[in-house]
Amino acid sequence: MTDKQISDIKNRIAVIAAWIVACLFFFPIFWMVLTSFKTELQAISVPPKLFFKPTLENFALIQERTDYTKFAWNSIVTSVGGTGLALIIAIPAAYAMAFNSGRWTKDILMWMLSTKMLPAVGVLMPIYLLSQKFGLLDTKGVLVIIYALINLPIIMLILFNYFREIPKEILEASRMDGTSTFNEITQIVMPLAWGGIASTALLSIVLCWNEAFWSINLTASDAGTLPALVASFSSPEGLFWAKLSAVSTLACAPIVVFGWLCQKQLVQGLTFGAVK
Amino acid sequence: MNSTLVRWLQAPSIIVLFLWMVVPLSMTVYFSTIRYNLLYPERSGFVGLDNYEYFWTDPSFFPALFNTLVLVGSVLAISVILGLAIAMLIDRPFKGRGLARVMLISPFFIMPTVSALVWKNMFMNPIYGLFAVISTSLGLEPIDWLSSYPLLTVIIIVSWQWTPFAVLIFMTSLQSQDQEQKEAAMLDGAGFWSQFWNLTLPHLARPISIVLLIQMIFHLSIFAEIYVTTGGGPGVQSTNLTYLIFTQALQGFDIGVASAGGVFAIILANIVAYFLVRAVGKTLMV
Known part of the structure; x- marks a missing residue:
């Protein structure tokens, strides 16, 4: 065999291995979606059934018993609201830091990131008691505020990285023409860094959507988000696998599809715009 | 832009x-x-460091601390090593690569409560779970994962979620690796390992540190995966610090002791963060 043939065979083995690994990682999701279309009896049948007549009754039951749409709406409002609030605070700040970085700019950003290290559980009691005091327990408002705060450091860092890539000359030219700061941000910086802002927003929405700690501890039936709804299936209803799968599929589908569509932007966000 | 304006623009973010x-x-x-x-609102007053002593001498404290470190350490090791291997495996042109990539990264988008419940019930259930069915059909004794290997169970679930994250980032970074350099090395007769150590790994140094930093932030406070699976048990075998404080606070209603635990968690996180940010923090800024 020539070297070429050997490397061809190696390549083919690698491709097969890649597919096996991909299938293994995806299998739990596939299995969950498949189970959501089974009856409860089919779900626990031994050996497991791959082929069966699909049913939609689980989805209907979930909506009827737990009001899925309300939880989904809460998830949408808190993810988008928290992200939006954080962006409103972060865009002007990141703009100021990127175009007028001073001696302390990087240290301030590092300090901001270090607030992410503050473990949520360390401040759970104060936040719980404060929300209780202000009548915010089990409201969407408290989650919007908290989600904005916990994502703000990451958002700041990513936006800073993106804004830095805008050539300063463009801003200087517009300043000569007497553009106001507000217009400079909304009409020059934001359009130029649009991809970066979008990646940042996407990442933040994904993180908010999947956030479970604050949602489980601060909300109940009114403002609960999807992770809390799913957690309520841990027992004893967790024994009903078909329903568990249906509610899980419903909870994850929007964000997984969203993630597939925005892969590229997400990578940029996930690496803080620091890996290209 | 004058410096007053700069301050005003930054102020809200810093203040909040x-x-x-x-x-x-x-x-x-x-x-x-x-x-x-x-539960006892009539008992109040300053107690100095009593709460700390109570939390510190709690027989669950050291196991929880140990579990936290084991959990973070193993998940980091698994996701970085496996992530590297998978990213390199998939870093070649082949048909359907886009689909394979989507399949690989999907677990990262699954919310923790869902992945934990799906694994706990449909895979690790000792009777009907897929693992049990497979072992029985092979004539082996099925394993009761949650009660026999609770911490390993949590590690598996969290690794399943976070390895894709590492893959996603390493994959992106590998695409920007200089192919000519690789080919030149190959022509010079450099083997796989020498290419890996001398070219690929240095190229990935920055993404690896980013993955470590981000995952560390998230793993120190793992909660949902434990909450819906083992509930920290049996005993405290899968209780991490976050979960221990949670049980003290919301189940024991003892805010004083829970807060002392919270201070411990904050100190631990800061020790870790200090070294980590020192080591890799600045690489996060372009």
Whole structure:
């Protein structure tokens, strides 16, 4: 065999291995979606059934018993609201830091990131008691505020990285023409860094959507988000696998599809715009 | 832009984060020095370091601390090593690569409560779970994962979620690797390992540190995966610090002791963060 043939065979083995690994990682999701279309009896049948007549009754039951749409709406409002609030605070700040970085700019950003290290559980009691005091327990408002705060450091860092890539000359030219700061941000910086802002927003929405700690501890039936709804299936209803799968599929589908569509932007966000 | 304006633009972000850090933190520190149990509101007053002593001498404390470190360490090791291997495996042109990539990264988008429940029930259930069915059909004794290997169970679930994250980032970074350099090395007769050590690994140094930093932030406070699976048990075998404090606070109603635990968690996180940020923090900024 020539070297070429050997490397061809190696390549083919690698491709097969890649597919096996991909299938293994995806299998739990596939299995969950498949189970959501089974009856409860089919779900626990031994050996497991791959082929069966699909049913939609689980989805209907979930909506009827737990009001899925309300939880989904809460998830949408808190993810988008928290992200939006954080962006409103972060865009002007990141703009100021990127175009007028001073001696302390990087240290301030590092300090901001270090607030992410503050473990949520360390401040759970104060936040719980404060929300209780202000009548915010089990409201969407408290989650919007908290989600904005916990994502703000990451958002700041990513936006800073993106804004830095805008050539300063463009801003200087517009300043000569007497553009106001507000217009400079909304009409020059934001359009130029649009991809970066979008990646940042996407990442933040994904993180908010999947956030479970604050949602489980601060909300109940009114403002609960999807992770809390799913957690309520841990027992004893967790024994009903078909329903568990249906509610899980419903909870994850929007964000997984969203993630597939925005892969590229997400990578940029996930690496803080620091890996290209 | 004058410097006053610059300050005004930055101020809101700095102020809200400062408040977010300082207000709850000082309350936690304050609560940790008083007697404060929701079940016994009549007992109050300053107790000094008693809550700390109570939390510190709790027989669950050291196991929880140990579990936290084991959990973070193993998940980091698994996801980085496996992530590297998978990213390199998939870093070649082949048909359907886009689909394979989507399949690989999907677990990262699954919310923790869902992945934990799906694994717990449909895979690790000792009777109907897929693993049990497979072992039985092979004539082996099925394993009761949650009660026999609770911490390993949590590690598997978290690794399944986070390895894709590492893959996603390493994959992106590998695409920007200089192919000519690789080919030149190959022509010079460099083998796989020498290419890996001398070219690929240095190229990935920055993404690896980013993955370590981000995952560390998230793994120190793992909660949902434990909450819906083992509930920290059996005993405290899968309780991490976050979960221990959660049980003290919301199940024991003892805010004083829980706050002392919170201070411990904050100190631990800061020790880790200090070294980590020192080591890799600045690589996060372009």
